[in-house]
Amino acid sequence: MMKTKIYELVGMDACRMQTTYCGIKVNMEFKNGNHLNGKKAVLITSNPFVQDAIENDPRFGETFRLSKVYDNGSGSSEGQKEKEDEKRPATLRGKGRKKKTQAELDKEKASSGSKEDKYTEVAEVGTVNDAIDYFTSLGEVVEDESQIRELMDKHLVRFPNMQ
Structure with missing residues (x-):
């Protein structure tokens, strides 16, 4: 594990x-x-x-x-996920934000007309550390800042408030 x-x-x-x-x-x-x-x-x-x-x-x-x-x-249990969610900053705890599966993202990508329409804006992410926490919560391993742009494209998200 x-x-x-x-x-x-x-x-x-x-x-x-x-x-x-x-x-x-x-x-x-x-x-x-x-x-x-x-x-x-x-x-x-x-x-x-x-x-x-x-x-x-x-x-x-x-x-x-x-x-x-x-x-x-x-194999992590739902209870473990909830504990990890509690440890995250309040701005990233998922209030009103539904995590999309890769299948849902692929479906949106296929049905979307233009490239710009398929991206979801995540206003809660304001710093690089917030972005790292966001992608880590999605099961991604972020080793350095340069991966953030790639992960944004992979997960079809934008961080309009990121400094």
Whole structure:
């Protein structure tokens, strides 16, 4: 059962660190933080070796800590999904927003006349971190900012309020 873990950096907007685990150097890059707006820099990984390296680093719990865990397995129960939903920011909890399945998106894509008509605007997403949370809630693994545009096209969404 693979899990995606999000680690947050304490007190900095971005940072690159390195740790050695089992004799292997592991690079850690925390980014997308904004101290003035209260956004912490994050590192997202689904690699179990990297997760072990981070959690066994002596700075774990002080300089950086585990923020969220998402189960990528298909066997997660409805109760688990509700718990994960409670951990998400209130703006992304799905108030009035129905998650569409890939089949529904494909059907809309086929029936839509122009490319512009098929995109859904998600006003709740205002920052890169919100976009990462949004796509993670859809079961996607977002490793860096460059994937956001691809995922927006894949899921046919736009974020009009994203800064």
